[in-house]
Amino acid sequence: GAVVSQHPSWVICKSGTSVKIECRSLDFQATTMFWYRQFPKQSLMLMATSNEGSKATYEQGVEKDKFLINHASLTLSTLTVTSAHPEDSSFYICSARNPGLGAGNEQFFGPGTRLTVL
Amino acid sequence: SQKIEQNSEALNIQEGKTATLTCNYTNYSPAYLQWYRQDPGRGPVFLLLIRENEKEKRKERLKVTFDTTLKQSLFHITASQPADSATYLCVPNFGNEKLTFGTGTRLTIIP
Numbered sequence: 657g658a659v660v661s662q663h664p665s666w667v668i669c670k671s672g673t674s675v676k677i678e679c680r681s682l683d684f685q686a687t688t689m690f691w692y693r694q695f696p697k698q699s700l701m702l703m704a705t706s707n708e709g710s711k712a713t714y715e716q717g718v719e720k721d722k723f724l725i726n727h728a729s730l731t732l733s734t735l736t737v738t739s740a741h742p743e744d745s746s747f748y749i750c751s752a753r754n755p756g757l758g759a760g761n762e763q764f765f766g767p768g769t770r771l772t773v774l
Numbered sequence: 775s776q777k778i779e780q781n782s783e784a785l786n787i788q789e790g791k792t793a794t795l796t797c798n799y800t801n802y803s804p805a806y807l808q809w810y811r812q813d814p815g816r817g818p819v820f821l822l823l824i825r826e827n828e829k830e831k832r833k834e835r836l837k838v839t840f841d842t843t844l845k846q847s848l849f850h851i852t853a854s855q856p857a858d859s860a861t862y863l864c865v866p867n868f869g870n871e872k873l874t875f876g877t878g879t880r881l882t883i884i885p
Contacts, residue, residue: 660817688871699863700818700875749817753871761867762808765817 659683660752662766669740670774676736677769679750685730686752690763691723694747706733740773747771778866784880793854795879797847797864804866807847809838812861812878821862822849854883 659682669675679689688707692700704725706712712725724736733752737744747770751763781796797807806825810818824831824840824847831838837850851858863878 662817690873692875697877699877702872702874705872747815751817761806761871762820762823763873764820765810768815768817770815 658757658764660686660750660764660766662748662750662769664769665767666770666772668772668774671741672739674736674738675740675771676734677748677750677771679733679735679752679766681731681752681754681764684752684754684757684764686733686754687730688753689727689733690751690753691725691733691735692749692751694749694768700749703735737771740771742773745771745773778864778874778876780862780864780876780879782879783877784882786882786884787854789854789856789883789885791854793851793858793881793883795849795862795864795881797849799845799866802868803842803845805869806867807838807840808865808867808873809836809847809849810863810865812863818863818875851881856883856885859883 661680663678690705691703693703694700702715703718704712704714706725706727708727708730714720727733747768749768751765753763778799787793803826808823809821812818822831822838824838835852839848859882861878861880865873
């Protein structure tokens, strides 16, 4: 149980294009989903928190117009990197949470999406 | 400000021995601590959660302790195996839903 998937697992795109990453909770309803970014040998950095049906809350320094988050249902959240540039190349990971699952506070992570912008 | 430290960046342990990872914090005690495992190129996997009023939690070969006096959590893997090699992350939570990750401890089990 508590499986989270991401699609695609990797993507290569040209500079200036937009890329959409999907995050799905497969066997539970995610009241909250989180998007993280991880650069090589660094820790996961929280980008934004999203609750189904409401606007995402972005962390300081994360541009909301560049990283568009949509959490349209309790099982799907999408992150769109708009006008991607090489510095956006990173490992993007989503997680999902449901207070009724497990101990109530853990997050279940997707396998990640490797984005490379040429 | 609050600070969480894991004892080392890297730890090498002989197969079959117990691996012990340390997580220390300063100032305020977290409401609970979570331990995750992350393999290269993969998302973290939740392992165990321990609350501040719990002394110990176990799951198969894993054991976590939480000492609010020492401001420390210990994570043990008994009868370690090469497949246990990964980065282990101690993640505190101070009562809200956000998690703050460090770089963790990279554990290598040597056959």
